[in-house]
Amino acid sequence: MTKRILVLSIAILVITALAAGSVALAWFTTSASYRDIIVTTGVIEAEADLYYYEDFDHDGVLDEVNGQEVLIPIVSPNIYDIKPGDIYYYRLDVLNAGSIDCDLSVYFDGIPLLARDVLTVESLVRDDSEQEIIGAGTSGQRQSLTVDLEFAAVNGLEGTKYDQNPPQKQCSIYFKIKFELLEDLKLLLPSVFGEAEDLNDYQNIDLSEMKIVVNLTQAAS
Numbered sequence: 233m234t235k236r237i238l239v240l241s242i243a244i245l246v247i248t249a250l251a252a253g254s255v256a257l258a259w260f261t262t263s264a265s266y267r268d269i270i271v272t273t274g275v276i277e278a279e280a281d282l283y284y285y286e287d288f289d290h291d292g293v294l295d296e297v298n299g300q301e302v303l304i305p306i307v308s309p310n311i312y313d314i315k316p317g318d319i320y321y322y323r324l325d326v327l328n329a330g331s332i333d334c335d336l337s338v339y340f341d342g343i344p345l346l347a348r349d350v351l352t353v354e355s356l357v358r359d360d361s362e363q364e365i366i367g368a369g370t371s372g373q374r375q376s377l378t379v380d381l382e383f384a385a386v387n388g389l390e391g392t393k394y395d396q397n398p399p400q401k402q403c404s405i406y407f408k409i410k411f412e413l414l415e416d417l418k419l420l421l422p423s424v425f426g427e428a429e430d431l432n433d434y435q436n437i438d439l440s441e442m443k444i445v446v447n448l449t450q451a452a453s
Contacts, residue, residue: 274332275393278448281401282306285321292319292408311409311439316350316431320409325401326446328389333451338384338405342441343377349424350417350434351377355407357384360399369405374412374420383407388451 286295286302294301303323311320328334340353353375357368368386375381384405392398417425 274450275330275391276332276334276448276450277328277330277393278334278446279327279329280446281325282309282444283323283325284310285323287319287321290314290318290320292321294321309409309439309442309444311442314351314411314437314439315435316411316413318411322407322409324384324405324407324444324446326386326389326403326405327399327401328391328448329393329398330448331391331393333391334389334448335451336384336386336389336403337382337447337449339380339382339445339447340377341379341443341445343379344438344441346434347437347439347442348376348378349421350411350431350437352410352412352420353377353381353383353407354410355383355405357386358404358406360402362404365403368403369407374410376420377409389448 355369
């Protein structure tokens with residue numbers, strides 16, 4: 233069964249957990265008219281599916297079966313026993329299933345302090361035709377995996393709630409998480425690793441609380 237991700241707040245609509253099954257949370261605005269000011273009714277509703285690309289030894293070379301990459305639906309970023317040099321590849325499909333146009337932001341939460349020094353993320357975003365949305369990802373740059381790091385942003389995702397044939401997704405975020413090698417960390421974070429001789433203090437990082445946050449907010453008119 234496809235796993236859905238969904239969450240909501242009024243000022244900021246946030247998906248804080250990857251929930252099993254199909255889940256729908258919506259924000260309903262009130263409808264009223266005050267002279268020349270009209271408040272319209274709208275629904276914000278998101279659907280998201282997370283997948284993991286199988287790579288048994290996490291060397292960055294994806295496993296294949298019959299010439300095809302193996303894509304596994306998951307409900308959390310299932311990273312265990314990560315070590316220097318390991319790479320994890322993912323795809324996150326997102327659909328604005330509500331009735332109003334929204335802006336999308338995707339970032340991480342629950343990142344332990346030690347992981348923020350040694351883990352990086354790199355991403356690109358494609359539309360439903362698999363064309364890259366330039367500037368929506370990290371633009372080929374590795375970024376430290378910090379809390380609230382926005383690694384995908386798409387403006388103006390159209391609402392699909394009243395479409396007769398709504399798409400399964402509107403965009404896909406392809407991203408990889410890497411435990412950087414010491415020689416690369418010396419260049420990325422010289423103030424932290426410039427004099428370091430090993431990464432022993434960063435072994436056995438617990439990432440069980442790490443979450444992917446999918447944030448939809450109403451797009452400006």
